[in-house]
Amino acid sequence: MMKKNTITGAICLVLALAIATVTGINFIELKNPGDIIPGPGVSEVHMLSEYFDGIAGTNGDTEIYVMQGKKPGGKVLILGGTHGNEPSGYMSAITFIENAVVDEGTVYVIPYTNRSGMTHNDAQEASPQYIHFSNKDGAVRTFRYGSRATNPIDQWPDPDVYVHAASGQTLSGSETRNINRAYPGVENGNLTEKVAYAITQMIKAENVNLTFDLHEASPEYPVINATVSHEKGMSVASVGLMELQFAGISMALEPSPVNLHGLTHRELGDYTDTIPLLMETANASQGRLRGATNEALALTGIDKAYEKSAELGMLYVPYDENGHPIEERVGRHLQGIIEYTKSYSEQYADAPVSFSNVPGYAELFTDSDGSDLGGARLGQYLN
Amino acid sequence: MITLIYRGIIGLVLVFTVWNLFTEEKVTNQANAALVVIPMILRLLMIK
Numbered sequence: 001m002m003k004k005n006t007i008t009g010a011i012c013l014v015l016a017l018a019i020a021t022v023t024g025i026n027f028i029e030l031k032n033p034g035d036i037i038p039g040p041g042v043s044e045v046h047m048l049s050e051y052f053d054g055i056a057g058t059n060g061d062t063e064i065y066v067m068q069g070k071k072p073g074g075k076v077l078i079l080g081g082t083h084g085n086e087p088s089g090y091m092s093a094i095t096f097i098e099n100a101v102v103d104e105g106t107v108y109v110i111p112y113t114n115r116s117g118m119t120h121n122d123a124q125e126a127s128p129q130y131i132h133f134s135n136k137d138g139a140v141r142t143f144r145y146g147s148r149a150t151n152p153i154d155q156w157p158d159p160d161v162y163v164h165a166a167s168g169q170t171l172s173g174s175e176t177r178n179i180n181r182a183y184p185g186v187e188n189g190n191l192t193e194k195v196a197y198a199i200t201q202m203i204k205a206e207n208v209n210l211t212f213d214l215h216e217a218s219p220e221y222p223v224i225n226a227t228v229s230h231e232k233g234m235s236v237a238s239v240g241l242m243e244l245q246f247a248g249i250s251m252a253l254e255p256s257p258v259n260l261h262g263l264t265h266r267e268l269g270d271y272t273d274t275i276p277l278l279m280e281t282a283n284a285s286q287g288r289l290r291g292a293t294n295e296a297l298a299l300t301g302i303d304k305a306y307e308k309s310a311e312l313g314m315l316y317v318p319y320d321e322n323g324h325p326i327e328e329r330v331g332r333h334l335q336g337i338i339e340y341t342k343s344y345s346e347q348y349a350d351a352p353v354s355f356s357n358v359p360g361y362a363e364l365f366t367d368s369d370g371s372d373l374g375g376a377r378l379g380q381y382l383n
Numbered sequence: 384m385i386t387l388i389y390r391g392i393i394g395l396v397l398v399f400t401v402w403n404l405f406t407e408e409k410v411t412n413q414a415n416a417a418l419v420v421i422p423m424i425l426r427l428l429m430i431k
């Protein structure tokens with residue numbers, strides 16, 4: 001007959017194995033940033049490693065959705081998910097992939113630019129692991145809420161000081177995992193630098209004319225509800241911005257600082273022929289002044305702490321009890337892509353790009369009575 | 384070579400921990416041993 005402590009030991013071991021199995025499966029699932037269901041406009045799906053095999057087989061390799069128009073024309077690249085804790089960036093890219101039909105030219109969309117950053121959360125931020133939407137069929141679509149930086153499982157340790165390779169600029173060591181400080185990238189660098197290098201190579205190989213990098217910022221951050229443009233994109237951005245203003249979207253135009261290195265709007269403009277534009281919307285869930293941090297905050301932006309901060313004049317965007325729902329933020333990005341692409345096509349008539357069936361600011365936000373904002377309305381544009 | 388030494392140490396400690404798991408009189412100590420065994424197995428197999 002078995003001794004009592006042998007039996008209890010076996011029970012403890014089985015329980016520990018069960019806990020390890022459940023948590024292990026959960027941990028592995030965190031590596032999936034969210035499945036994308038391509039819409040009718042997607043003609044091919046490629047991997048970024050096809051442009052630089054140094055990232056093949058790593059968590060930095062990421063999908064490129066190619067949307068080829070019926071007529072030849074220019075080329076546009078949309079970068080979502082540069083920072084995984086800025087959900088309107090990648091949700092705009094995904095909404096474009098699942099809806100748009102390109103008529104002229106080619107649109108490339110990379111929804112998870114720093115794919116590794118989508119697979120974890122920033123420490124001590126209490127960020128939600130996932131955001132959810134009900135699609136037009138009532139099915140639940142699940143996407144990760146990620147981190148600003150590459151997963152330390154994929155790239156570690158951070159140096160005390162991060163030195164931007166191309167310029168010698170020094171920043172805090174944690175910025176070594178921020179892909180938007182790594183451009184134009186380094187062929188034999190760390191994973192983040194390699195992914196940035198691959199994107200630069202892709203832009204050169206495909207002769208991309210216009211590049212959008214979709215971001216969000218804290219409501220107390222000065223560069224918000226803004227477009228940042230390289231100097232060679234100022235003409236395109238200025239005309240597009242006027243159209244955005246006519247559409248009721250308040251948008252500032254910021255010149256890319258010449259001495260701030262590693263960002264798309266600086267380095268992609270300097271090192272390639274593309275015109276890079278970076279857009280920012282207001283995201284309370286990444287702000288320093290926020291209250292409770294959860295999925296609802298990421299999707300609605302409703303936060304009493306930010307309402308109070310607005311009363312005290314501490315913010316750079318208006319803030320009331322309606323927050324800044326995901327539909328408003330995605331609508332701003334998509335309307336920006338629509339207007340800036342139109343502006344580019346008018347000014348560079350030899351390389352036009354046009355597309356249709358992309359929900360804009362009105363469809364996503366201003367046409368709503370408010371009852372379906374905070375995820376439900378955006379879900380109706382997901383497959 | 385150093386990896387082999389590392390895995391040898393892990394294997395030895397794992398054996399001791401499994402021994403404790405089945406011989407400890409207190410259930411709380413057995414539960415502790417069971418929880419420690421899991422990451423040690425993963426390390427021994429070089430999974431994590």
